[in-house]
Amino acid sequence: MKRLFLCCALALGWAVPSAAQADYIITDLGTLGGPGSTAMGINNFGQVVGQADIAKGVFHAFLYDGILHDLGTLGGNYSAANGINNSGQVVGFASTASGAQRAFLYNGSLHDLGTLGGNNSDAIRINNSGKVVGQADTASGSQHAFLYDGSMHDLGTLGGKFSQANGINNAGQVVGYSQTMGNASYHAFLYDGSMHDLGTLGGNFSQASYINNSGQVVGYSNTASGRYDAFLYDNGSLIDLNSLLPAGSDFAYLTIAHAINDNGQIVGDGITNGGETHTFVLSPVPEPSSLALVGIGLACLAGFAWRRRTRLAIATP
Numbered sequence: 001m002k003r004l005f006l007c008c009a010l011a012l013g014w015a016v017p018s019a020a021q022a023d024y025i026i027t028d029l030g031t032l033g034g035p036g037s038t039a040m041g042i043n044n045f046g047q048v049v050g051q052a053d054i055a056k057g058v059f060h061a062f063l064y065d066g067i068l069h070d071l072g073t074l075g076g077n078y079s080a081a082n083g084i085n086n087s088g089q090v091v092g093f094a095s096t097a098s099g100a101q102r103a104f105l106y107n108g109s110l111h112d113l114g115t116l117g118g119n120n121s122d123a124i125r126i127n128n129s130g131k132v133v134g135q136a137d138t139a140s141g142s143q144h145a146f147l148y149d150g151s152m153h154d155l156g157t158l159g160g161k162f163s164q165a166n167g168i169n170n171a172g173q174v175v176g177y178s179q180t181m182g183n184a185s186y187h188a189f190l191y192d193g194s195m196h197d198l199g200t201l202g203g204n205f206s207q208a209s210y211i212n213n214s215g216q217v218v219g220y221s222n223t224a225s226g227r228y229d230a231f232l233y234d235n236g237s238l239i240d241l242n243s244l245l246p247a248g249s250d251f252a253y254l255t256i257a258h259a260i261n262d263n264g265q266i267v268g269d270g271i272t273n274g275g276e277t278h279t280f281v282l283s284p285v286p287e288p289s290s291l292a293l294v295g296i297g298l299a300c301l302a303g304f305a306w307r308r309r310t311r312l313a314i315a316t317p
Helices: 002-012 288-315
Strands: 037-042 048-055 058-064 068-070 075-084 090-096 101-106 110-112 117-126 132-138 143-148 152-154 159-168 174-180 186-191 195-197 202-211 217-223 228-234 237-240 251-260 266-272 277-282
Touching (some): 132 174, 143 186, 159 186, 186 217, 202 228, 217 266
Parallel strands (some): 075 117, 143 159, 186 202, 202 251
Antiparallel strands (some): 037 048, 075 090, 117 132, 132 159, 174 186, 217 228, 228 237, 266 277
């Protein structure tokens, strides 16, 4: 009986209620004594990171796990946390006593991740294996994307002086953006041992914001007309998300994609038909194979109901 119910529940997708079905509780995380705070990341256990004011104009990185913890600095005046993995490791940036800004990794205490030869660095994301990405100054004064796995590795650029890594998945694939040859434009990149130019939607700028564990990338790019559109990079193709807008949508166009989950759902910002900026969630329609699972679930329920009726008929004198 339990196995039959589980089969039906999974096939029908009952295990995960939609946002429309769920009730919500809102929690004010407070501050560290000052007037404001900003959350930047959350892991699957509900631990939250960001920055909070300790006084007006002075902010420190925080970790919230039911209590708001001040993560301190690297000897300077300020710090901020950008990301957290499911092990509770936190990354961000903090000032030093000398006034430099350094990428940090927090796992009970702040660790300076160093630079690529220059003065400053910033850690932006960390995956569940503890690999960190961000950007750091080089000895020549350029800023390059880095990957940290116990030591800091320069991921290079697409030919220019600047690159920055914005995301990393659990397979170690990295995304971000970089100047191209001649520093004339910035293009989104995917790094998987070497840096690949993802191109643009017709203009001279693109930036990758996030990559999921399937290797799908989202971000934004300008078009030939100069408008900025959200994009999805999938199976070697850069797709303008506006081409996927369903008929009758409230959105005139989608401007930026911030993140994509492992189910292919994309969150970002767009312009409504009324000219307002709204947040969107773009969800893929299930493939026929997924719909078949629903059919299996319905068959499970029908079979269960038939067997129950049969048992009742046999048991009734």
